[in-house]
Every structure is written in structure tokens, then in C-alpha cells.
Amino acid sequence: MLAKIISGAISGVNGYIVEVEVDISQGMPAFEIVGLPDSAVKESRERVRTAIKNCGHEFPVKRICVNLAPADVRKEGPAFDLPIAVGILACMGALPYGAVKDKFFSGELSLDGAARPVNGMLPMVCGARDAGRKVCVVPYENAGEASLVAGVTVIGVRNIAELVGHFLGSPIAPAKFEAPRETADEHASPLRQDFVDVRGQENVKRALLVAAAGSHNVLMIGPPGSGKTMMAKCMPGILPDLTFEESMEVTKIYSVAGLLRNKNSLITVRPFRAPHHTASYTALTGGGRIPRPGEISLAHNGVLFLDELPEFQRQSLEVMRQPLEERQVTISRVNGTAVYPAGFMLMASMNPCPCGHYGSSDKCGCTQNEISKYLNKISGPLLDRIDLQVEAAAVKYGDFVKNPRAETSARMKARVVEAHALQSRRYANDGIRYNSQLTSGLIERYCVLGNEQRGILRQAFDRLGLSARAYHKILKVARTVADLDGEEHITPKNLMEAVSYRSLDRKYWG
Numbered sequence: 001m002l003a004k005i006i007s008g009a010i011s012g013v014n015g016y017i018v019e020v021e022v023d024i025s026q027g028m029p030a031f032e033i034v035g036l037p038d039s040a041v042k043e044s045r046e047r048v049r050t051a052i053k054n055c056g057h058e059f060p061v062k063r064i065c066v067n068l069a070p071a072d073v074r075k076e077g078p079a080f081d082l083p084i085a086v087g088i089l090a091c092m093g094a095l096p097y098g099a100v101k102d103k104f105f106s107g108e109l110s111l112d113g114a115a116r117p118v119n120g121m122l123p124m125v126c127g128a129r130d131a132g133r134k135v136c137v138v139p140y141e142n143a144g145e146a147s148l149v150a151g152v153t154v155i156g157v158r159n160i161a162e163l164v165g166h167f168l169g170s171p172i173a174p175a176k177f178e179a180p181r182e183t184a185d186e187h188a189s190p191l192r193q194d195f196v197d198v199r200g201q202e203n204v205k206r207a208l209l210v211a212a213a214g215s216h217n218v219l220m221i222g223p224p225g226s227g228k229t230m231m232a233k234c235m236p237g238i239l240p241d242l243t244f245e246e247s248m249e250v251t252k253i254y255s256v257a258g259l260l261r262n263k264n265s266l267i268t269v270r271p272f273r274a275p276h277h278t279a280s281y282t283a284l285t286g287g288g289r290i291p292r293p294g295e296i297s298l299a300h301n302g303v304l305f306l307d308e309l310p311e312f313q314r315q316s317l318e319v320m321r322q323p324l325e326e327r328q329v330t331i332s333r334v335n336g337t338a339v340y341p342a343g344f345m346l347m348a349s350m351n352p353c354p355c356g357h358y359g360s361s362d363k364c365g366c367t368q369n370e371i372s373k374y375l376n377k378i379s380g381p382l383l384d385r386i387d388l389q390v391e392a393a394a395v396k397y398g399d400f401v402k403n404p405r406a407e408t409s410a411r412m413k414a415r416v417v418e419a420h421a422l423q424s425r426r427y428a429n430d431g432i433r434y435n436s437q438l439t440s441g442l443i444e445r446y447c448v449l450g451n452e453q454r455g456i457l458r459q460a461f462d463r464l465g466l467s468a469r470a471y472h473k474i475l476k477v478a479r480t481v482a483d484l485d486g487e488e489h490i491t492p493k494n495l496m497e498a499v500s501y502r503s504l505d506r507k508y509w510g
């Protein structure tokens with residue numbers, strides 16, 4: 001008998017349907033899987049055989065052939081265990097084929113027949129829904145994320161026995177999406193830093209506010225101990241929660257990366273990723289034998305913080321250039337490519353020279369050569385993609401007197417939330433979310449300049465020797481400054497502030 005069971009696989013963060021055909025015929029006992037399976041799929045045979053036996057079912061002593069269609073794409077991972085087992089049980093008459101043949105199945109099996117969660121369930125169930133499946137049967141621990149998909153009934157099973165029981169008269173209640181309990185305690189964590197506790201550095205705080213408001217890339221330069229890392233840690237406190245649409249995008253990536261489990265089935269907190277500079281190239285950009293999203297994708301719709309930027313491998317930094325432009329990353333693989341979203345805001349920090357005290361002649365003993373070598377780890381093209389550069393000065397004794405006008409993170413967050421809302425209204429029909437994403441066409445529409453403003457820009461250009469890309473960056477940042485200040489049009493003051501965030505190019509790299 002031949003049974004066709006619907007299952008799924010993922011490419012990048014998109015799910016697609018895979019048909020699992022199970023044929024059982026008389027002949028020499030054998031168990032074969034064809035259709036470009038990788039080794040994890042081949043090992044499926046042992047898991048399925050043992051799992052079925054250990055659940056009290058007879059394993060057929062016959063010729064079993066499993067074909068995974070379409071046969072021309074490589075199938076990875078253990079997610080076909082469950083559909084293969086269902087196909088075999090249907091062929092043997094242990095499951096009613098009529099009841100299982102139009103449903104979607106995915107999951108790994110352990111030897112005792114327990115259903116184990118697999119990565120990428122959310123996009124797979126989305127793919128199944130788009131292909132017209134109405135019911136998805138998945139491991140219990142994947143049911144939370146699967147239930148985020150509107151329009152499908154999700155049945156979460158703990159093991160084969162429950163699955164068989166579900167189709168033979170003891171149905172399992174469909175999984176319901178439960179909104180995650182507010183992670184309030186996380187926000188109240190004592191480790192969390194607040195901008196109000198940062199002394200001095202008003203210019204840096206302002207730049208970070210602008211960056212968060214318009215999702216602009218930002219670089220902080222300053223001596224050790226000036227509070228760069230501290231201020232980066234404050235950043236999550238001023239980032240608004242994700243919109244539902246953004247949440248779904250982020251949750252799909254975490255699903256593929258295997259970082260979701262039932263508890264936090266929908267990610268609503270904006271990602272803030274801070275990989276160490278020793279992180280491998282693959283960990284940062286993604287890839288691997290079974291491809292996984294890297295840090296730049298896990299930071300999608302959020303912030304990627306690279307502390308001590310020049311310490312990162314140059315190769316890792318250069319590869320950021322594509323995602324910084326295209327908001328996605330393409331990973332080359334033996335068979336084809338995988339594309340992951342990577343629309344992150346880059347936040348970086350660095351010292352101005354190897355010792356960190358550049359500019360204070362009594363402390364800095366670095367030679368010009370050493371300094372150039374250090375700064376040149378950041379290439380011009382990468383620097384060009386950073387919208388705001390800001391200098392964190394050494395903290396002076398006087399700074400430690402508390403500034404009564406210093407803003408709390410809560411206040412700053414309220415302003416960022418407002419700016420985000422304004423941008424999403426303005427760009428509702430333009431296919432972008434933030435000022436940093438403005439294309440040159442949209443810049444002309446939304447960053448209209450008067451004569452005085454154009455004069456300022458021309459001067460800045462001559463003085464700072466800016467590139468065309470920098471020109472557009474200045475206008476986008478000026479748009480955000482205007483939004484924060486409640487200006488409909490970019491004022492000369494807004495523009496001058498935006499220009500000031502480019503002046504370090506000249507000072508350090510000029």
C-alpha cells in the first residue's frame with residue numbers, strides 16, 4: 001500500500017511542503033529513504049523503527065520505501081520522523097489513512113516514541129497553511145509557536161500513542177495561542193542600566209536617542225572607562241516593543257535557530273544582541289552544515305551591538321556591508337543558497353587608538369602608524385554605512401555631580417515610541433518603517449530642504465569631504481532629529497545636528 005503524508009521543510013525562514021510517500025510491499029525486508037535525505041534523515045529509519053515497536057505496534061517485516069518529494073532539494077534534520085511513522089502506521093492499518101492524509105505532520109521521534117520539538121516549526125506551519133492545510137499535528141513543545149499561525153488547527157502530541165489515540169476516538173484539544181505573560185520582571189532586573197545613571201555624555205545619549213528613534217547605525221568612539229559599554233546596556237530600555245508584524249518576523253528567525261520553546265512562543269521584546277568579538281564568522285553571519293541564522297539575523301528588527309569594533313575579525317566586519325544595505329544576508333551553500341532577514345540597527349563602540357587615550361598627550365604613547373593600523377580595521381565602506389558617529393569624552397570629576405535635567409530611560413523610550421508611531425504613519429504606503437530606510441526617491445519627498453538648509457549642506461560637504469552615501473545619511477538623520485523635535489520640515493538646526501554626527505570621519509580617518 002502507498003500512503004502520502006504531508007510534511008514540510010524550510011529554506012531560509014520560509015516553509016514549504018514536502019510530501020512523504022511511504023510504500024510497503026512484499027519482498028525482502030528493507031527500509032529505504034530516497035529523495036536527497038541528509039544523514040539525520042537517513043538515521044530516521046532507526047528512530048522510527050524503534051519508536052513504533054516501543055509503542056506496542058508491530059513493525060512490518062516487509063519492503064518499506066520512503067520518498068521525499070520534491071526529490072531535487074536536500075532534506076535536512078529529523079523532522080520527517082513523525083510523518084514517516086504516520087505513513088507506516090497508516091499503511092499497516094493502525095491509523096485511518098482517510099483521516100491523516102489531508103493533515104500536516106512534523107516532528108522528531110525519540111526511541112521510546114516521544115515526539116520531540118524541531119526547529120523552524122513556525123515557518124513550516126505558515127507554509128502548510130498557505131498550501132491549504134487546515135490541521136497541523138506537531139510535537140507538544142512546538143504547539144505554542146505553531147498556534148501563532150492564524151487559520152490552522154494545531155494538535156500538539158507528546159508521543160505516538162497520543163497521536164494514534166487522537167485519530168481513534170480520544171481527540172486532543174487544539175492548542176490555543178496564549179499571549180506571553182508580560183516579561184515585567186525582566187525589565188525590572190537590577191542588572192538593567194538606566195540612562196539617568198550615566199553621568200555627563202549628554203551628546204552620546206542624544207545620539208543614541210536619535211539612533212533608536214530612526215533605527216540608525218551608530219558608532220561611539222572614546223577612551224576606556226568613559227561609559228560606552230554602560231550606555232549600550234541602557235539601550236534595550238529605550239527600544240519600543242515590537243509591532244505584531246515585526247514580532248512574527250523575529251519569531252520565525254528564532255524558530256529556525258531553535259531558540260523558541262513553548263514558554264516564549266511569540267517574541268515581543270525587540271532583540272538586542274551583543275556577540276563577543278571572538279565569536280566565529282559563522283556565528284555572526286549564519287551558515288553551517290545545517291544552516292542556522294547568525295547574530296545579524298537574530299538581531300533583525302532590533303540592535304546588533306559590537307563592542308570594541310576593531311577587535312572583530314576584518315572578514316566578519318566586511319560581510320556586514322551587504323546586510324546593512326539589503327537588510328538580509330545570503331549564505332552560500334553546497335546546494336544553493338539560504339537567505340535570512342538581517343534588518344538590524346548596528347551599534348558599535350571603539351577606542352580611538354590602541355591604548356585608548358588618543359588626544360591626551362601625557363597618556364597616549366601610540367605611534368601614528370599604530371593608530372592608522374588600528375583605525376583601518378574599520379574600512380571606509382563600512383564607516384560610510386554608519387549614520388551617526390559620536391565621541392564619548394573621558395568622564396571628568398565635575399560630571400559626577402548629578403545632572404538634575406538628565407532624562408530617565410522611561411522618558412527617552414516614550415519619545416522613541418512616539419517617533420516610531422509617526423514614521424509608521426508617514427511610511428504606511430512606502431514599504432519602509434524607519435527614516436534610516438529612506439531611498440533616494442523617498443528622501444526627495446520627505447526631506448525637503450529650504451535655501452538656508454541647502455547652504456549648510458554645501459558647506460559641510462566641502463569641509464568634510466563627504467561621499468554621496470554620507471549625503472543621504474545626513475538627510476535621513478536630519479529627518480529623525482526633526483521628528484523628535486516635532487518639526488514638520490527639517491530646520492537648519494536639525495540639519496546642523498545631523499552634520500555634527502559625521503565629523504569624526506575627518507578627525508580620525510581623514
Ligand SMILES: Nc1ncnc2c1ncn2[C@@H]1O[C@H](COP(=O)(O)OP(=O)(O)O)[C@@H](O)[C@H]1O
Nearest residue numbers: 197198199201223224225226227228229230395
Ligand atoms: N559616564 C559615566 N557615568 C557613570 N558611570 C560611568 C560613566 N562612565 C563609566 N562609568 C563607570 O565605569 C564603568 C566602566 O565603564 P564602561 O562602560 O565599561 O566604559 P567603556 O566601555 O567606555 O570602556 C561603568 O560600569 C560605570 O560604573
Ligand SMILES: [Mg+2]
Nearest residue numbers: 228229230307
Ligand atoms: Mg567597554
Ligand SMILES: [Zn+2]
Nearest residue numbers: 353355364366
Ligand atoms: Zn593611544
